[in-house]
Amino acid sequence: MNSSDRGRAPDPSAYPASWADRADGSGEWEIGHSLVGQFLARSPIGMAVMDTDLRYVWINEALEQLGGVDREERLGKRLSDVLPKLDAASIESVMREVLESGRPAVDVEYHGRTSADPDREHAYSTSFFRLEDDSGTVRGVCYMVLDVTDRWRARERLSLLSRAGAWTARTLDVFRLSEGLAEVCVPDLADLISVDLLDAVLQGETFYGTLPGQQRLRRVALLGAEGAASDGLAAVGHLVRFAADSPGARCLAGGIPHRQIVTARESEGWIAADALQGPPAPSLGPCAVMLVPIRTHGSVVGMTTFLRWPPRGAFDEDDLLVADEIVGRAALGVENARQYTKERNTALALQRFLLPRRIAAQPTVEVATRYLPSGGGVGGDWFDVIPLSGARVALVIGDVVGHGINAAASMGRLRTAVRTLADLDLPPEEILAHLDDLMLGLIAEECPDDAGRVPSELGATCLYAVYDPVARTVVMARAGHPPPAVVDPDGSVEFPELPAGPPLGLGGLPFESAEVELAEGSLLALYTDGLFEIRGQDPDIALNRLRAALAAVHRPLDDMCGEALDTLEPERRDDDVALLIARIHGLGADQVAVLDVPSDPAAVSSARAFAQLCLDGWGLGDLGFTAELLVSELVTNAIRHASGPIRLRLIRESVLTCEVFDASNVSPRLRHARTLDEGGRGLFLVAQLSRRWGTRYTTDGKMIWAELDLP
Structure with missing residues (x-):
């Protein structure tokens, strides 16, 4: 067969005799042979025959058009010689395997560029089989090839959509979501992608309406393929804008996706979306651009820009449809993230409002907190610092189960209850018992059918500690909460074993307290379990970090809080963290005066004289008349209505406290005496003259106290 006849219907006489021997001479073979030749030459499937050296010996018209190389340029040459932009080495290795084994290779897919369409990558599906003559001699290999670019691109687009959908459901962080969108599309769909959103959306606010052309956006993602230049583009976090009357501005205003090829001059200004504070962005050069608005609730809230540089081709209509679908799925994630951000900001605002805005300075306790x-x-x-009578201070820390507004609201109710109970001067274990009853009531509200089910989002832990600067002791009780850290002035850190009470909301089990003596300058650190419950980390690591921060006992407390918490990454913590560090100070002997009073009305005058003597020694003589009257009323009341030993104690701190102890458990009651009544005015006078007053029960009786402001 002459080279000029290759690719045409073969002439039967041109075939070797061994092939023609199969004819029966009836003429019927001549007709079939001609039809077979036309089938091979005119088949719409590209076909070629390679010899044993993998050089072309025959091709049909379909393959000639598919590759864009004339038949005469192919014959006698190898694949790598005529189509260098294909992966010829791997294709020829398949053909050698077929020649050696005789096993066909079916539907081998590869990608590349051909002379027929040099600017666009195509996908081809090729099947190979070995050719043998009647004697079994291997003559070569034949392959049939189909252009399956549409199938390949459809599969790639489905894969892009699938990966984009996975990113949408993976995170509620707008920046990470936008980065994921860019990672999915680069480099498969574009060489460079930028994502810009309204500031209002980033803050969790709802936006309705149409964006004007000059609307300022903020860049939340910028990602380019390897070698893709992004010089002149606004960095992540910067404000950006599109020039007036540019396709970007029109796309924002109309909300309609747009694609085009732009020249270097056209790309100045509007593709770059440069930072408002910076100089105009330089030209990015000729490129293909695709602009897809980000729409939520029918309103445009941002823009996604896709860029391609030569030699990649322009975006086609299918690319625009895929990009619009991907951005639409990402917009769902943006909306979910916006709603989450709004709820989180609301809960955080509520949390901050319910937490102490300012810890009042206490002379006996220095405090630093961190949330x-x-x-x-x-x-x-939550945490709290509550001043109590007798210069004592209550330190409280707690943790409500769950997250969000409900948890913050429950925390506010518990914190309010703690402050109310603290005003009653109850012991720590009784405080926790009342809180447990409160939590049971909250649970009952959530379970009105009395089914006995305890909602998983209800429950709390709490640690309540009362520091007494006169005795220099702290009494603590806990309800399912981690024990505190106690630091001696020499820097040694211990975690005392306190009675482990059950979490609040279980009911039925008692709480117990323990007393710990503290030296002057000691530290007391209260924390929640979020400090050490970190995903993928041993809890001891965080506790050792806290131990190391507290060991430097003489450092500022704020520095200790920062060292203990600043290395904790929010992404690795499933729970929030509250930390309270207190440095305690005791009251000196010159600030406390005690007098044992006989149970005799005649001893009242001695008590008044003792009070006046103490006030003169403290330089508080101006309070003498008022203090004497308070002491007189309190001591007289104890002598008349109580039994057992009576003791008067005066404490000079930020206020002057007068305390009278007796052995009775009967609490005095404030009465409003009528005009002709002879008694009942004592506590009324105490209430009128003092800053505040109250009753505190002890293990062996009670104590009535009253406070006076210092001049």
């Missing part, structure tokens, strides 16, 4: 919300949202952690 860190988790990556999963605001929780129910």
